[in-house]
Amino acid sequence: MPRLPAELEEVLARYVRGPRLVREAVDGAGPEVTSRAGSGGWSVRDVLVHLADAELVRAGRLRFILAAEEPPALPGFDEGVWKRRLQYLWRSPEAALALYDALVYSNAELLRQFAAEAFERRALIDSEPVTVAELLRRGAAHGEEHAAQLRALREELGDRGGS
Structure with missing residues (x-):
């Protein structure tokens, strides 16, 4: 029976909470959703x-690692280049949030199927x-860090979620 290593149980719980934290951070956002602030x-x-996009990359990486016979060599990605070349300016925030949520759910479901050595x-x-464990830790921190960034960004832009 698959068993998540004990030291990763809280990490997985934090990872799964990421989309909720992000949703809470943007709840009630108005027109400022497209405004850019700060340096x-x-x-x-x-x-x-x-x-x-980062979760889509993490999903692929997890699957490549877990399915490979030998450790695969995987490319990195430059978030600034992706922001410019993948048309972030025109992409739907609602679709992005739904995709992030679905990918985290799918990745967590997948990871729960593996024994500790995976x-x-x-x-x-x-x-x-x-390692797979490190990708999970990074995913947990990523959602938390960006939820905080979103709250700060909305504060900087003068939006308080409709209050």
Whole structure:
């Protein structure tokens, strides 16, 4: 029977909470969703599309690692390049949030099927070794960090969720 390593149970719970935290952070967002603020120049929409794209990459990476006989070499990605070349300016924030939510659910469902040793399987991402466990930890932190970023961005833009 598959068993998630005990040290990853809370990590998986945090990972699964990510979409809810992000939804709460953007709940009631108004027209400022497309406004860019701060030196980073990211809008609420940009962050939501980035979350969906990053989770799409994580989904592929997990599957490549878990299905491979030998550790695969996987490409990295440059979020700034993706923002520019993948038309974040014109993408739907609602669709991005729905995709992020679905991918996290699917990845968590997949990971729950594996025994502890699967979490130590490795890939090389930009020539750096990364385990399945590390991808899960990064995914948990990613949702939390961007939820905080979205709250701060909305505050900076003067939006308080309709209040």
